[in-house]
Amino acid sequence: MRNLVAIVGRPNVGKSALFNRLTQSRQAIVTDVSGTTRDRLYGKVNWSGQDFSLVDTGGWVVNSDDIMEDEINKQVQIAVEEADVILFVVDVMNGLTDLDNGVAHLLRRSGKPVVVVANKADNFGIGHQSAEFYTLGLGDPFPISAINGSGTGDLLDHVLSLFKKEGEEEKLEDIPKFAVVGRPNAGKSSIVNALVGEERNIVTEIAGTTR
Incomplete structure (x- = not known):
């Protein structure tokens, strides 16, 4: 089976923009409105001659009485369970939040490889602020910009290194x-x-x- 990478994080950190960047598509709707992405959205990524599947998810929220947000959380949990690698997207502009810590707790329990993706690092100076996310205890954060693509090459190289090598993957x-x-x-x-x-x-x- 093809390796599957899930994009997870709180609302409005740029998950769908990253999905579009990595899949080189416009499949995911990108707005500033929280809750725009609801269902799991799948796409294909090719990097360094290797294909893998990517799934975009809605923003994880807690303590909400909104039935839609509860359903979105269920979709996120399904994506986490089926993923081989998880991209945990955070917003370097807004910094670390309580909700980020809540998502980190969910992902630690999954036992899956997690990569902290510090999005919106649109210039070198802002990228330095990603060091704050070391406190999540999930390894080195990767400062990237889903808008201009900076840092995504290093991110993809790292993702490929996390895939289990089990012989030749099946051709899709x-x-x-x-x-x-x-x-x-x-x-x-x-x-x-x-x-x-x-x-x-x-x-x-x-x-x-x-x-």
């Missing part, structure tokens, strides 16, 4: 892609979940749940 064959379309609340996400055999999409009675 080209497979058909299908779109499920319809009006709001027609049951599209339920159909997708049934077809893939897992909770890939959040299902609620709220129109506009899937983005």
Whole structure:
């Protein structure tokens, strides 16, 4: 099976921008609105001749009564469980927060390799501020900019070094892609979940749940 890397972090740290940067696509919607990303979004990355899968997740929150945020957290937990390596994205501009510490606690319990990605280090001076994230106890933070791409090469080199070497990876064959379309609340996400055999999409009675 192809190695899977999950992007995890609190809301608005630039997870979707990093997903788009690494997959060289515009698959993920990028806004300043918390909760824009809800379902797990998968893409493909090729670096130094090696392919791996990447999954974007919504922002992890705690102590929320919002049913949507609770469902997003469930999607994050699924991604953490299925990942081989986790990219823990933090915001070097805003610094370390209590919510970052909460995410770090979740990831430590996973037992998976975790890479702290100090995003929004758009210039060299700001990058030095990433040292604050050493206190998370998850190793050296990688200062990067999802916007201009700086630091992402070193990050990808490190990710490849964390993959387990178990012989030649299987070649991913080209497979058909299908779109499920319809009006709001027609049951599209339920159909997708049934077809893939897992909770890939959040299902609620709220129109506009899937983005």
